[in-house]
Amino acid sequence: MSMLRDAIMQAFGEHVRFDHGLHPSSVATCLVSRDRFGEAAKVMKKAYALLAAEWAADETLLGRGYGVFACYRWGNEYLIVKTEVPSDDAWFPSLSRRFVPAFRFERQIMSLMGITPAGNPDVRPWIKFEDWPEDAWPLRKSFDAAQQMPRVRGEYPWTRAEGEGVYEIPVGPVHAGIIEPGHFRFQAVGEDVINLEERLGYVHKGIEKKFESLAWQDGVKLAGRVSGDTTVAHSIAYCRSLESMTGCPVPQRGHWLRALFLERERIANHLGDIGAICNDAAFAFMLYQLSRLKELLLRTNLRLFGHRFIMDRVIPGGVAVDIDPAGKREIFAEMELLHKEFERLVLIYDENPSLEDRVRDTGILKPAAARELCVVGVVARASGLNLDCRIFHPFPPYDRHDWMQLDVPVLISGDVHARAWVRIQEVRESFRIIRKILEDMPDGDISVPCAQPPADTTGFSAVEGWRGEIIYWLQSGPSGEVNRCMVRDPSGVNWLGLELAVLGNIVPDFPLCNKSFNQSYSGHDL
Amino acid sequence: MNLYPFMTEILQIMIVLGISPAFVGWVRMLKCWSQGRTSAGVFQPYRDIRKLFAKNVVLAENASWVFRFTPYLVFGTTVLAGGIIPMLSVDLPLSATADVIVLVALFAIARFFIALAGMDIGTAFGGMGSSREMTIASLAEPAMLMAIFTLSLACRSTSLSQIVTVIFSGQIQLRPYLAFAFLAFVLISLAETGRIPVDNPATHLELTMVHEAMILEYSGRHLALIEWAGMMKLMLFMALGAVLFFPWGIDVTSTAAGALRAFLFLLLKLGASGVVLVLIETGLAKMRLFRLTEFLGSAFLLATLGMLAYYILD
Numbered sequence: 019m020s021m022l023r024d025a026i027m028q029a030f031g032e033h034v035r036f037d038h039g040l041h042p043s044s045v046a047t048c049l050v051s052r053d054r055f056g057e058a059a060k061v062m063k064k065a066y067a068l069l070a071a072e073w074a075a076d077e078t079l080l081g082r083g084y085g086v087f088a089c090y091r092w093g094n095e096y097l098i099v100k101t102e103v104p105s106d107d108a109w110f111p112s113l114s115r116r117f118v119p120a121f122r123f124e125r126q127i128m129s130l131m132g133i134t135p136a137g138n139p140d141v142r143p144w145i146k147f148e149d150w151p152e153d154a155w156p157l158r159k160s161f162d163a164a165q166q167m168p169r170v171r172g173e174y175p176w177t178r179a180e181g182e183g184v185y186e187i188p189v190g191p192v193h194a195g196i197i198e199p200g201h202f203r204f205q206a207v208g209e210d211v212i213n214l215e216e217r218l219g220y221v222h223k224g225i226e227k228k229f230e231s232l233a234w235q236d237g238v239k240l241a242g243r244v245s246g247d248t249t250v251a252h253s254i255a256y257c258r259s260l261e262s263m264t265g266c267p268v269p270q271r272g273h274w275l276r277a278l279f280l281e282r283e284r285i286a287n288h289l290g291d292i293g294a295i296c297n298d299a300a301f302a303f304m305l306y307q308l309s310r311l312k313e314l315l316l317r318t319n320l321r322l323f324g325h326r327f328i329m330d331r332v333i334p335g336g337v338a339v340d341i342d343p344a345g346k347r348e349i350f351a352e353m354e355l356l357h358k359e360f361e362r363l364v365l366i367y368d369e370n371p372s373l374e375d376r377v378r379d380t381g382i383l384k385p386a387a388a389r390e391l392c393v394v395g396v397v398a399r400a401s402g403l404n405l406d407c408r409i410f411h412p413f414p415p416y417d418r419h420d421w422m423q424l425d426v427p428v429l430i431s432g433d434v435h436a437r438a439w440v441r442i443q444e445v446r447e448s449f450r451i452i453r454k455i456l457e458d459m460p461d462g463d464i465s466v467p468c469a470q471p472p473a474d475t476t477g478f479s480a481v482e483g484w485r486g487e488i489i490y491w492l493q494s495g496p497s498g499e500v501n502r503c504m505v506r507d508p509s510g511v512n513w514l515g516l517e518l519a520v521l522g523n524i525v526p527d528f529p530l531c532n533k534s535f536n537q538s539y540s541g542h543d544l
Numbered sequence: 545m546n547l548y549p550f551m552t553e554i555l556q557i558m559i560v561l562g563i564s565p566a567f568v569g570w571v572r573m574l575k576c577w578s579q580g581r582t583s584a585g586v587f588q589p590y591r592d593i594r595k596l597f598a599k600n601v602v603l604a605e606n607a608s609w610v611f612r613f614t615p616y617l618v619f620g621t622t623v624l625a626g627g628i629i630p631m632l633s634v635d636l637p638l639s640a641t642a643d644v645i646v647l648v649a650l651f652a653i654a655r656f657f658i659a660l661a662g663m664d665i666g667t668a669f670g671g672m673g674s675s676r677e678m679t680i681a682s683l684a685e686p687a688m689l690m691a692i693f694t695l696s697l698a699c700r701s702t703s704l705s706q707i708v709t710v711i712f713s714g715q716i717q718l719r720p721y722l723a724f725a726f727l728a729f730v731l732i733s734l735a736e737t738g739r740i741p742v743d744n745p746a747t748h749l750e751l752t753m754v755h756e757a758m759i760l761e762y763s764g765r766h767l768a769l770i771e772w773a774g775m776m777k778l779m780l781f782m783a784l785g786a787v788l789f790f791p792w793g794i795d796v797t798s799t800a801a802g803a804l805r806a807f808l809f810l811l812l813k814l815g816a817s818g819v820v821l822v823l824i825e826t827g828l829a830k831m832r833l834f835r836l837t838e839f840l841g842s843a844f845l846l847a848t849l850g851m852l853a854y855y856i857l858d
Contacts, residue, residue, distance in 0.1 A: 187668040187751070194748035209833060298752075300744040300830035306579040372741060373829040380832075525672065526833045529749040 056111035072123035112138035148172030179205035198539035229503035245541030251483025253332035263477035272336030336465025381531030395486015400436035407482035507541030560626030565589035596768035662758030673757025683840035690847035724850030731843035
C-alpha cells in the first residue's frame with residue numbers, strides 16, 4: 019500500500035523528490051521545499067496519517083545545511099518527509115497546527131539543534147534546561163560534547179492557573195518510590211485536577227549525541243541502555259535500522275530468537291505493570307504475586323540467555339545467544355506454569371469489585387484525543403487505535419500473519435482498566451506466541467557479520483516494544499560513520515496522553531493513571 | 545487505701561505503650577503472609593521506633609511551635625486515651641473521671657493538632673492531607689459518637705467502665721442494636737486508624753495519602769512519637785471494640801489473678817482482631833476519595849439504625 023506516497027505525489031506533483039537511495043525500500047523518504055513543509059503535513063492529515071516522529075539532523079558534514087524530518091504513519095505505511103534548512107537561516111514551518119505532538123518534537127529540535135519552528139506557540143526549552151546557555155545546541159556538529167557548560171540563571175515559565183481556590187501541587191522531580199525523576203505540576207481546585215503540566219529532561223544523558231561518537235557495532239550497546247526495561251526492543255530497533263542501511267541478510271533463526279526475546283520482555287514488563295496498577299489502588303496482593311511470576315521469568319532468562327533482561331544479546335546481524343532443546347523444554351514448562359498462575363490472578367483482578375471501582379472510568383483518554391495526540395502502543399490500543407508494528411511493520415516471524423494469527427487487543431474505553439486489560443490480553447498472546455515460535459523455529463545460523471554502511475545513507479526501523487512502537491532513524495556521515503541516530507521511544511508521544519487523561523480526575527487518582535501509562539523517563543529524555 | 549485501681553491503671557498504660565508496636569508488627573506479619581511474602585517479624589516496629597529516636601530531627605526553617613509541639617501532644621493524648629479504656633479491669637481511676645465523650649475528644653484534639661502541623665510548614669502535601677483528614681473526621685466523629693451512644697443508652701451511662709460492666713454482667717443480651725452499633729464501629733475504626741479501604745498506611749504515593757501526607761515533614765524523635773502514637777491508636781481502637789462488644793475475660797473482681805486473666809484474654813482478642821483487619825485489608829482495594837462519604841455515611845446510618853432499634857425494640 020502506498021496511500022501516503024500517492025497523496026503527496028498528487029498534491030505536489032514534480033515539486034516532491036523521492037529519495038530512492040534511502041532504506042529500507044518500504045519506507046519512502048521524500049524531499050519538499052521548506053515553504054511547503056507545512057503543506058505536506060496538511061496533505062498527510064487529510065490522508066488520515068498520524069505523526070510518528072519529527073526530528074532534525076545536522077548535515078553540514080555532508081555538505082548540506084540541516085535536515086528536518088517528519089515521519090507519518092498510516093496503516094502499514096511509513097512516509098518520511100524531509101525539508102532542507104540552510105545553516106545560516108535555521109527555521110522551518112511548525113507542524114503543531116496540524117499535529118499536536120509536533121509541538122513537543124519541535125521544542126526538542128529548537129532546544130537541542132537550534133532550528134526555530136516558525137509558528138509554534140510554545141518555544142520554551144524542552145529536555146535542555148534553562149541553566150544552560152541559550153545558544154548551546156548540543157546536537158549540532160559544532161558542539162563539543164566534552165566541554166564543561168557554564169551555568170546561567172534562567173527561569174522556566176510554567177503554565178499558570180489563577181482564581182479562587184486554585185492551588186498548585188508540585189510533585190517531583192524526585193519521587194518517593196524507586197522510579198525515575200520527572201516533575202509534575204498540578205493545578206487543582208479542591209481535589210479536582212484542572213491542569214497538569216509535565217516537565218521532563220531530568221535524565222537527559224546526551225544519548226543521541228553519544229551515538230555519533232560510537233562505532234556502528236558499539237551503538238547497539240548504547241541502544242540497549244536507552245531505557246533499561248525495554249533493552250531488547252531498543253536493541254532490535256537499532257539493529258534493524260542499521261541492517262536496513264547495509265542490506266544485512268539476518269538469518270531466519272536470528273529473527274525468530276529476537277521475536278522470542280521481545281515477547282519475553284513484553285511478558286515480564288506487563289506482569290510488573292499489571293501488579294503495579296493494582297498496588298496503586300492499595301491492592302498489594304496482585305503486585306507481590308505478579309512480581310513473583312516476573313521474577314521466575316527473569317531467572318529463566320538469566321539461566322538460558324545469560325542476562326535477566328536479555329541485555330546485549332541482540333547484535334547487528336542477528337543475536338548473540340542460541341537456545342538448545344533443553345532450553346526450549348524449560349521455557350515450555352515455564353510458560354505452562356506462568357500461564358496457569360497468571361489466569362488465577364487475572365480472575366482475582368476481574369472479580370474484585372473494589373478494585374474494579376478504582377480502575378474503571380479513571381483516567382480516560384478518549385479515542386478522538388488519542389488520535390489527535392498520535393499515541394502509540396498499549397495506550398493507543400486501550401483508546402481504540404489499532405496500531406501494532408508486529409502486524410503493520412513486521413519482521414520475521416511476525417510477517418507470517420496466517421501462521422501467527424496475532425490477536426491484538428483493542429479497547430475503546432481508554433480508562434485505567436482498558437490499559438490494564440490490553441496488557442493482560444497481550445500477556446496471554448505472548449504466552450501463545452512464544453510456544454509457537456519455539457515449536458516452529460527454523461534451524462541455522464543465529465547471526466551473520468554485517469557490513470559497514472556506505473556514506474550518506476539512512477536507515478529506518480519501527481519495532482513494537484512492550485510500551486509500543488520504537489523508531490530508530492540512522493544516518494551515516496561522509497566517511498560512513500554515524501552522523502545522526504534519532505531514537506523515538508513510545509514515551510516521546512505517550513507522555514502527552516497522560517496530561518490529557520488526568521484532566522477531570524481527582525488528585526489522589528493521578529498515581530493510578532500514571533501507572534497505567536507507565537512511560538519511560540529515560541527513553542524520553544535521551 | 546486500695547492500691548489495686550492505681551496499679552492496674554499504671555499496668556494498663558505500660559501495656560498500651562509496650563504492646564502496641566508488637567500488635568502492629570503482628571498485623572504487618574499477617575499481611576505479609578496473606579500476600580505470600582516473608583515478614584520482618586513481630587518486633588520490627590520496635591526497631592523502627594528505636595531507629596527513629598536515634599536520628600536527628602530535621603526541622604523546616606519556617607516550622608512554628610505548633611509543629612514542634614504536636615508530636616508530644618499527640619503522644620500524650622493517645623497515652624491518656626489508653627488510660628481511659630478499661631482493657632484489664634473496669635476498676636480504673638481514670639475511667640471513672642473521663643467518659644466516652646472525653647475519649648472521642650482526646651482523639652479529636654490529637655487530630656486537630658496534627659492537621660494544623662500538616663499545614664504549618666506550608667507544603668502542598670501537608671495541606672492536602674489535612675484537608676482530607678478533616679473531611680474524614682467530620683464524617684467519622686459523629687458516627688463514632690452515635691455508635692457509642694447506642695451502647696450508652698442501653699447501659700444508662702456514658703462511662704466506659706459502666707458500659708462494660710453492664711454488658712459483661714449479661715443484663716443486656718444479644719440485641720439487634722448491638723449488631724448495628726458494632727458494624728458501625730468497625731467501619732469507623734478503619735477510617736479513624738487510616739487503614740485500607742480508607743487510607744493506605746504502606747503507600748509511598750504522596751498524592752494519595754491522608755494521614756501520611758500530614759506527617760511527611762516529620763523526622764527523628766518527632767516522627768517516632770507520631771508513629772508510636774499511631775500504633776497505640778490502632779491498638780486502642782481494636783481493644784475498645786473488643787471490650788465494648790466482646791467483654792469476656794475482663795476483670796471485675798479487682799484481683800491480681802483477674803487482671804492477669806484479663807491480660808491474656810486481651811492478647812487473644814487483639815490477635816483475632818488483627819486477623820480480621822488483615823482479611824479486610826487484603827481483600828479490598830482503597831476506595832476513591834469521594835466514596836468515603838458513602839462509606840462513613842453508611843457507618844452513621846448503621847449507628848442511627850442501632851439507636852432506633854433500641855427505642856423500638858427495647
